[in-house]
Every structure is written in structure tokens, then in C-alpha cells.
Amino acid sequence: xNTILEVKNVVKQxxxxxxxxxxxLTVPKGSIYGLLGPNGAGKTSLIRIINQITMPDxxxxxxxxxxxxxxxxxxxxxxxxxxxxxxxxxxGEQCLYLAQLKGLSKAEAKHELDYWFERLEIKxxxxxxxxxxxxxxxxxxxxxxxxxxxxxLLILDEPFSGFDPVNANLIKDEIIxxxxxxxxxxxxxxxxxxxxxxxxxxxxxxxSNKLIEGKLTDVKKQxxxxxxxxxxxxxxxxxxxxxxxxxxxxxxxxxxxxxxELKLEVNLGNATPNELLTIxxxxxxxxxxxxKIPSVNDIFIKTVTD
Amino acid sequence: MSxxxxxxxxEFVAKVRNKSFIVMTFLSPLLFVGIAVFVGYLSTMKADLxxxxxxxxxxxxxxxxxxxxxxxxxxxSEVNLQxxxxxxxSEAYEGLLVIPKNENSATFQKGIQYIxxxxxxxxxxxxxxxxINHKLTQxxxxxxxxxxxxxxxxxxxxxxxxxxxxxxxxxKGLNEIKIGIGGAFGYLIMMFIVIYGNMVxxxxxEEKVSRIIEVIISSVKPFQLMMGKIIGTSLxxxxxxxxxxxxxxxxxxxxxxxxxxxxxxxxxxEDQAMxxxxxxxxxxxxxxxxxxxxxxxxxxxxxxxFYFIGGYFLYSSFYASIGAAVDNETDSxxxxxxxxxxxxxxxxxxxxxxxxxxxGTVATVFSMIPLTSPIVMMMRIPFGVPLWQILVSxxxxxxxxxxxxxxxxxxxxxxxxxxxxxxTWKELYKWSKY
Numbered sequence: 129x130n131t132i133l134e135v136k137n138v139v140k141q142x143x144x145x146x147x148x149x150x151x152x153l154t155v156p157k158g159s160i161y162g163l164l165g166p167n168g169a170g171k172t173s174l175i176r177i178i179n180q181i182t183m184p185d186x187x188x189x190x191x192x193x194x195x196x197x198x199x200x201x202x203x204x205x206x207x208x209x210x211x212x213x214x215x216x217x218x219x220g221e222q223c224l225y226l227a228q229l230k231g232l233s234k235a236e237a238k239h240e241l242d243y244w245f246e247r248l249e250i251k252x253x254x255x256x257x258x259x260x261x262x263x264x265x266x267x268x269x270x271x272x273x274x275x276x277x278x279x280x281l282l283i284l285d286e287p288f289s290g291f292d293p294v295n296a297n298l299i300k301d302e303i304i305x306x307x308x309x310x311x312x313x314x315x316x317x318x319x320x321x322x323x324x325x326x327x328x329x330x331x332x333x334x335x336s337n338k339l340i341e342g343k344l345t346d347v348k349k350q351x352x353x354x355x356x357x358x359x360x361x362x363x364x365x366x367x368x369x370x371x372x373x374x375x376x377x378x379x380x381x382x383x384x385x386x387x388x389e390l391k392l393e394v395n396l397g398n399a400t401p402n403e404l405l406t407i408x409x410x411x412x413x414x415x416x417x418x419x420k421i422p423s424v425n426d427i428f429i430k431t432v433t434d
Numbered sequence: 435m436s437x438x439x440x441x442x443x444x445e446f447v448a449k450v451r452n453k454s455f456i457v458m459t460f461l462s463p464l465l466f467v468g469i470a471v472f473v474g475y476l477s478t479m480k481a482d483l484x485x486x487x488x489x490x491x492x493x494x495x496x497x498x499x500x501x502x503x504x505x506x507x508x509x510x511s512e513v514n515l516q517x518x519x520x521x522x523x524s525e526a527y528e529g530l531l532v533i534p535k536n537e538n539s540a541t542f543q544k545g546i547q548y549i550x551x552x553x554x555x556x557x558x559x560x561x562x563x564x565x566i567n568h569k570l571t572q573x574x575x576x577x578x579x580x581x582x583x584x585x586x587x588x589x590x591x592x593x594x595x596x597x598x599x600x601x602x603x604x605x606k607g608l609n610e611i612k613i614g615i616g617g618a619f620g621y622l623i624m625m626f627i628v629i630y631g632n633m634v635x636x637x638x639x640e641e642k643v644s645r646i647i648e649v650i651i652s653s654v655k656p657f658q659l660m661m662g663k664i665i666g667t668s669l670x671x672x673x674x675x676x677x678x679x680x681x682x683x684x685x686x687x688x689x690x691x692x693x694x695x696x697x698x699x700x701x702x703x704e705d706q707a708m709x710x711x712x713x714x715x716x717x718x719x720x721x722x723x724x725x726x727x728x729x730x731x732x733x734x735x736x737x738x739x740f741y742f743i744g745g746y747f748l749y750s751s752f753y754a755s756i757g758a759a760v761d762n763e764t765d766s767x768x769x770x771x772x773x774x775x776x777x778x779x780x781x782x783x784x785x786x787x788x789x790x791x792x793x794g795t796v797a798t799v800f801s802m803i804p805l806t807s808p809i810v811m812m813m814r815i816p817f818g819v820p821l822w823q824i825l826v827s828x829x830x831x832x833x834x835x836x837x838x839x840x841x842x843x844x845x846x847x848x849x850x851x852x853x854x855x856x857x858t859w860k861e862l863y864k865w866s867k868y
Contacts, residue, residue, distance in 0.1 A: 143864060179652040181851070198655075206652040210853075212645030217448065228440050229653040273649065 131190075132157045132281050132312040133178065138187030140173050147173040148184070149336040155281075155314060155329070160307055162327035162344075163316040164424070166432055169333045171316050172209065175283055178314075179206050192280060202231035205279030209286045209316075211270050213258045219269055220254035223276065230277040237276065244272045248298070264295050271299055275306060282306065282313045288322060300326065320425040330424065332431055339431050344424075351427045354396040355420040356404060357381060359389040362412025371407050375399060387415050437654045438662050445637065445666025450673065459674050463681050484528035487518055492536035498565050505558070522549055529554060531562065539570075608725055609817075613789045615729065616813035619738050620784050623745050623808045624777050630671040630746070631753035631773075634663055635766060638757030638850070647850045656847040661839075664750045734815050737824055744831040745808030748838055749773060755842035758849030759857050759865075780809030792817035802827050804834035 133155040140148040148170045155161045165171050176182045178189060180196065189196040191203060214222055220241065227237035245251045248268055258266055267290045275282065287303070288296045304326065307313055315327060323330060331341040340347055362368050372378050372394065381393035390412075394404055401419075408414050422430075449455055483506055490496045490511045499507040508527075510518060515532065522530050529550035536542050546566065548554060575582050638660075641647045650659060756769040783806065788797045792814050801811035801819075807827045811819070848865035849857070857865075 176648075176851075181648065181651050182847075201653050204652070206649070208645075208648040208652075210645045210648060212647075212649070214448075214641075214646055215644050216452075225440065225444055226649065226653070229437055229650065270649075 130157050131155065132159075132192055133314070134190040135174070135178070136188040136190070138174065138177060138184045138189065140170075140177060140182070140184050146336050148177075150187070151333065151336075151338045153331050153338065153341060155312060157312055158307070158310060159329045160303075160313045160315060160327045162323040162330040162424075163314055163333065164318075164320075164323065164330055164428055165333035170336045171333055172285065174333070175206070175208075175285060175314075175316060178283065179204060202277055203280050205274045205277065205282045207270060207274040207282075207284045207287060209289070211267075213266060213269060213273070215259040216257055218254070219250075219256050219258065219261070222258070223269065223273055226273045227276045232277050240276050240278070241272070244276065248272065248302075263290055264292055267291055268295065268299075271302070275302075278311075280311065282311050283316075284313065285316045286318070287315070288317070288319060320423065320428060323424045327424075332428065334432050340427070347427065348421055351422040351430070353420065353422065356394050356396060356401065357383055357416060357418045357420050358392050358394055358404070358408060358414065359383070359385055359387065359416030360392070360408050360412040360414055361387060361389045364411060365390060368408070368411040371411060372404075375407070376404065383416065385416060389415050391416075393420065438658050438665075441654065441659060441662025442666040442669070445663050446669050448637075449633065449667055449670035455670065455674070459677050460681075463678055463685075467685070487521070487527045487530045488533070489513070489515060489518055489530060490533045492533055492542075494536060495533050495566060495569055498569050499562075519549060522551065525551060528552075533566075609789060611726070612729070612792075612816035613785065613813060615734070616788070616816045617784060619734065620809040620812040621781065623738075623742055623812065624781055626671060626675075626742070627746055627749045627777060628774070630667050631750045633671075634667045634750045635753040635757035636763065637663055637667065638754050638846075639760065639763060639766075642758070642761065642850055642853075651850065656850065657843045660751070660754050660843055660846050664747060664754060667750070668746055729816050730818060733824070734812075737815055737828075738812060740828055741808035741812055741831070744804075744828065744835055748804065748831065748835045749777075751835070751839045751842035755845040755849065755862075758846040759852075759862055760849075761853060776803075776805035777809065780806035784810050784813035788813045788817075793819075798823070802830060804831045807831055 131154055133153070135151060135153040137150045137152055138148050139146070139150055151170070151174060153163075153174075163171055163174070173182070177184050178191075178196070180198065180201065191200050194200070217225075223241050224234060224237050227240065228234060232240070245254070248271075250265070250268055250272075253261065253265070253269070258269070261269070271287075274284070282303070284303070287299065291299060300322070303313060315323070317323060328344055329342065330344055330347060332339050340350075342350075360368065368390070369378070372392070376397060376399065377395040379393045381391050383391060385391070396404060401417075405414065405417065408417075484504060485506045485508060486499075487510045488496050488499060488507050490509065493511065496507070496509045496511065501507050505528075518530050521527055529548055532545075532547040532549065534542055534545035548559065548562070572582060575585060641650065654662075752773050756766050756773075759769065760766045780800065783797065783800045787794065787800075788810060791797060797810065797814060800806045801814050801823070808831065811824065811827050815824070845862055845865050849862075852865075
């Protein structure tokens with residue numbers, strides 16, 4: 129069994145509005161899976177269905193080989209985008225309560241809490257009320273609540289919003305650590321750089337439909353443009369440009385460099401990188417040569433605007 | 435521990451630990467007693483002495499007016515009437531009673547006047563009228579040569595004795611006692627619904643506002659959460675009522691031992707009843723006590739429990755779904771009115787219709803309708819209601835309760851995740867179909 133979660137042809141309608149239209153996803157076990165899409169695409173609807181907050185109108189969800197059922201509540205850890213805690217309840221009691229709702233016994237919950245409070249250096253907060261904590265501190269507690277019951281599947285909706293860079297990094301490291309220990313993570317976010325950094329699989333939902341899904345590298349291959357970024361130090365700019373335009377489409381570009389070179393973006397078309405290199409080497413000193421890999425951001429914008 | 439009991443426990447603890455709950459629990463009996471003492475004190479305070487000037491030209495009536503703590507009558511028959519009128523305008527005296535010469539009875543009766551700046555109380559005027567009438571009647575009797583003593587003897591003063599068809603003696607004022615008992619239970623149910631229903635609603639809104647709701651319902655079913663809230667809050671409420679009862683009893687105990695006042699405790703009643711048994715007066719009291727014991731006490735208490743649970747759960751499901759539908763308490767007003775209306779209607783029907791005609795059509799119908807039955811039926815029961823009526827009414831109440839809970843849970847489920855807009859009734863209906 130290599131799939132932690134399988135969503136099969138899920139449809140959800142609110143009155144006349146279709147929030148999810150025959151959406152299917154496959155989340156491999158042990159992956160960090162980026163669920164992308166513009167606002168209102170249907171991400172939250174899908175996440176709520178996976179969390180059994182709402183029921184799909186049709187379709188099926190398989191979690192870890194079983195049809196999704198109420199006993200799976202303890203298998204999933206969910207941090208919603210709109211998060212919050214009881215403001216007047218003490219941190220420790222609150223965490224115990226929420227963990228027990230997830231099915232942990234009081235002793236287990238206490239044990240896990242001690243571990244996490246130690247780890248995140250928030251031991252002194254046990255008797256504090258949430259309203260006495262800053263927003264970032266409350267977010268840390270929220271994260272603990274989400275992972276306390278050792279879920280097999282972690283669903284995080286915009287996990288880094290509200291964190292300062294230091295804490296965002298801390299939480300990111302914790303997520304990666306949990307993932308190394310075998311937790312699968314679904315990650316819904318607009319922050320493309322964190323998708324780029326952390327996710328190995330992505331899916332893109334737009335206007336209630338799934339448009340893209342797959343391994344990040346596969347998706348990128350699918351969107352590769354065969355554009356190369358090159359930097360050349362040359363005395364004969366006109367000659368080089370003449371040679372290049374014979375075979376390729378070129379454009380001025382910019383990238384960070386310590387040299388004062390000619391910076392170009394070249395579309396290879398049907399040619400090979402070596403053919404381009406040959407021309408460049410003949411005309412000057414090559415300082416930079418790199419395939420321009422589409423960023424998740426590019427893919428996102430391209431797919432959504434098409 | 436099951437999830438439901440976890441939720442109940444949390445709701446209960448959250449309510450009980452709340453500062454306002456603690457303050458309310460211990461301060462409101464003090465406040466209540468304080469107000470009662472204050473009102474009592476006010477009523478024992480003597481009213482200002484009012485001086486009434488009597489200008490009695492006939493000279494026969496002044497002696498009939500007896501001064502008391504409130505009114506002092508002074509005889510200024512010799513003083514010029516205009517001077518007296520001026521003194522009233524300048525507020526030297528409260529009022530001026532002018533009695534003309536008693537020559538012609540027709541003109542005399544029209545000639546009696548009372549002059550004052552403030553309009554006098556009806557009681558005061560009728561007292562004066564009675565005094566003058568009494569004197570005149572006596573005079574008339576004498577003029578006609580009638581023996582006043584014989585007339586007094588001839589006057590009859592009957593008092594109708596009440597009894598039931600079953601042959602037992604019945605008592606006057608029993609209806610008032612019955613409605614008092616039924617009303618107390620009915621009113622208690624209503625107060626509980628309003629106070630703790632509102633608490634349920636606030637607690638739902640709080641979870642919505644703090645946005646914890648989505649975390650919670652990813653672990654439990656919305657229905658469990660709603661029921662847990664309703665039950666947990668009601669337990670806190672019952673605790674509060676129990677504390678009040680204990681505080682009240684303790685206060686009564688302390689008062690009666692310290693000041694030696696008989697507070698009408700059961701032992702005192704028995705004493706009183708035994709002593710009174712010898713006299714006729716005591717016999718009446720004993721009959722009242724007898725009548726009270728004859729009330730269907732077991733039925734009253736058992737039905738109270740059922741109507742209390744049924745009524746509270748029915749209404750607090752409404753409150754919970756309203757809390758789920760709105761984002762803040764201000765928006766809840768438009769939905770609350772239709773909930774409060776039947777409660778108030780129930781109390782009014784109880785105190786007016788049931789009291790006059792406990793088994794009439796109106797009272798019977800409203801004691802069947804689930805929204806009013808907890809209050810109206812509780813008020814009817816002391817008058818003796820056939821068991822089948824109670825059972826039908828309870829079945830209807832609980833059937834409606836399950837229907838409403840089911841419906842409320844649907845609105846709740848959708849509502850708790852809806853933010854930002856004030857829903858309309860139409861939308862609530864639409865939600866129930868999602």
C-alpha cells in the first residue's frame with residue numbers, strides 16, 4: 129500500500145454552485161503533497177470532506193486502504209486556515225481536551241504534550257490562557273494540537289501564515305522531521321516558494337476541477353519550455369547575436385552574476401543544448417549556462433490564466 | 435471517556451469557572467434579598483402626614499372624621515372660605531373639604547366639595563364619602579323613626595361555603611394557590627430556558643468567533659458538539675439553581691435561629707395546625723394544608739422533570755442553531771423574537787386563561803402545543819389534568835424535540851462554517867437541505 133489517501137471522483141455542490149467537480153487525487157504515502165489553487169478553487173471544500181466535516185455528494189475517499197469512516201478522525205491531523213483556540217481556556221487543559229477528542233487517553237495526551245512543549249520550548253505556558261499569548265505563540269500551540277495525536281496524515285491549510293520568519297522556519301523543520309518519520313503531509317498554500325522547497329508532489333485545483341497532478345519534477349518536465357539562460361563574456365556582441373538569431377529565439381534577461389556579461393534567454397526549439405553551447409564557445413567566454421526550469425509559480429499562473 | 439461526555443465536561447467547567455457565573459451565583463441572591471428588604475423597608479416607612487382642612491357649615495360631620503397617621507383633620511369651620519381656598523393654593527394644607535349647611539338634602543348632597551392641588555386617591559375620597567353617607571343614613575333612620583339597632587340586627591351577612599361534588603369541603607382562594615404553584619414551576623422553566631438557552635447561543639457564537647470550531651468538528655460530529663453544549667450548560671444551570679436553593683434554606687435557617695422568627699417551616703406549620711385545630715380558624719388552615727396535600731404532588735414533580743427537560747432541550751436547540759447562523763450576538767435579535775414569543779404567550783395563557791378556566795378549550799389546546807406546553811401544562815396540572823392529556827402532550831413535546839434537534843443540527847452544521855454575512859430565514863431553510 130503506497131497510497132495514504134485516494135480521492136475518487138468527488139463531487140460537492142452547495143445549492144446551484146459546484147464546489148468540486150469529479151475531483152480525483154492520489155497522495156502517495158510519505159509524501160509532502162502540495163494542494164494548490166487560487167482562492168475559491170475548492171481546496172477548502174475538499175479538505176473539509178477529507179476531514180469528514182462535510183460529506184461529498186458523490187465519490188469516494190480511501191484513507192490508508194480503508195473507506196473513510198468516523199474512526200479515521202484520530203488518523204488525521206488538521207490545521208485549518210481559519211484557526212483558533214478557546215481564548216479563556218488554559219493552554220494545557222485546552223491541548224488535553226483537544227487531544228482527548230482525537231481519541232487519546234488523558235495519560236497519553238499528557239505524555240505527548242510534555243514532549244512537544246519541551247521540544248518547542250513552551251513549557252512555561254501550561255497555565256497561561258490563550259488570550260495572554262501573542263498570535264505567533266498561539267500558532268505554536270495550534271501546531272502542537274494538530275500533531276499531538278501522531279496522525280498518519282497531516283493536513284495543513286496555509287500553515288505559515290501568522291508566523292514570524294524564525295517560527296515559520298521552526299515549524300517547517302518540524303513538518304519535515306515528521307515527514308521523515310513517515311507522516312504524509314498535505315499542504316495547501318499560496319506561498320509558492322515553500323511548495324518549491326518542501327513538496328515532492330503537487331496538485332492544482334482551479335474552478336472546482338483538478339487541472340494538474342503529479343510528482344513535482346514530472347509536472348515541471350511537463351511544463352518545461354526548453355529555454356536556457358546563458359551568460360557570455362564577448363567582445364563581438366553583434367556577431368554572437370547574429371549567429372544565435374539564425375537558429376534560436378532569444379530575449380534579454382537578467383540573473384545575478386559577478387561578471388559584466390551578456391545575459392540572454394534562449395529558446396532551443398528542436399536543437400540540443402550542445403548546439404547552443406558550440407556557438408557560444410566560439411564567440412566568447414561562457415560564464416553561465418542553465419536550463420530555465422519553470423517555477424511552481426509560473427506553472428500556477430500559466431495554468432490558471434489559460 | 436466518550437467524546438460527548440468530554441464535551442459536556444468542558445462546557446460545564448467553562449461555564450462554572452467563568453467569573454460572571456460565580457458572581458451571578460453568589461451575588462444575585464444577595465441582590466434579591468437586598469431588594470426585598472429595601473422594598474419592605476420602604477413600605478413600613480410612614481407616609482407624610484397630610485393635613486385636611488374641614489369647613490363644616492352644618493357642624494355635624496367634623497367629629498365623624500378620625501385623624502390617623504396619614505390624615506389629620508382640622509376644624510376650620512369658622513374661617514372664611516376664600517381664605518381657606520387661598521391657603522390650599524399656597525399649599526399650606528393638603529386639601530379642603532367643604533360641607534354646606536344641611537337644610538335641603540338635595541342641594542346639600544351637591545354642595546359637598548373637596549378642593550386640593552394634587553388629585554386625591556380614590557380610596558381617600560371613598561372613605562370620606564362613606565363617613566358622610568354613614569352619618570346621613572343614621573340621621574335618616576332616626577328621622578323616619580326606625581330603630582337603628584333593629585336594622586343592624588336585621589342586616590344579613592352571608593358567606594357561601596364551597597364544596598366539591600365528591601362531598602369534601604372546598605375552600606376559597608384555592609385557585610390562586612394552585613395557579614401560584616403551577617405558575618412557579620412554569621415560570622421556572624421559562625426563566626431557565628431564556629437564561630441558559632442564551633448561554634448555549636453565546637457559547638456557540640464564541641466558538642465561531644474564536645475560529646476553533648473547525649478544529650473541533652474535525653474531531654467530533656457537529657451534532658455531538660451541539661448536544662454536549664446543551665447538556666453541559668444545563669448542568670451548570672442546575673448547579674446554580676441548587677446553590678441558590680441551599681443558600682436560601684441556609685439563610686432561612688440562620689434567620690429563624692438568630693431572630694427566632696417562624697419562617698413557616700414545616701414544623702411550625704404543624705404546630706400552628708395543631709394549636710389551631712381547636713378553633714374554627716385553625717380548622718380552616720388545616721383544611722388548606724389538607725387541600726395542598728391533596729394536590730397531585732407526585733404528578734406535579736414528575737411532569738416538571740419531563741417538561742423541564744423537554745422544554746429546555748427543545749428551545750436550546752433553537753438557540754444553538756441561531757448561534758451557529760450568526761457571527762455576533764447583535765445579529766441574533768431577529769431570530770430570537772419568534773423564540774421568545776411562544777414563551778411569553780405560554781406565561782400569559784397560564785396566568786389568565788388557565789386560572790379562570792383550567793380545562794377550557796384554549797388552555798387545553800395550548801397545553802398540547804409543544805412550544806407552550808411546558809409552561810401551560812405545568813400550570814394546569816395542580817387543577818387535576820387527566821393522565822392521557824399529560825401523556826399526549828409529552829409525546830408531542832418530545833416528538834417535536836427530536837424533529838427540532840434534527841433540523842437545528844443541520845442548520846448548525848452548515849452555519850458554524852459560514853462567516854461574514856447575516857443569513858436570512860430563507861437561507862436557513864436552504865442550509866437545512868445541504
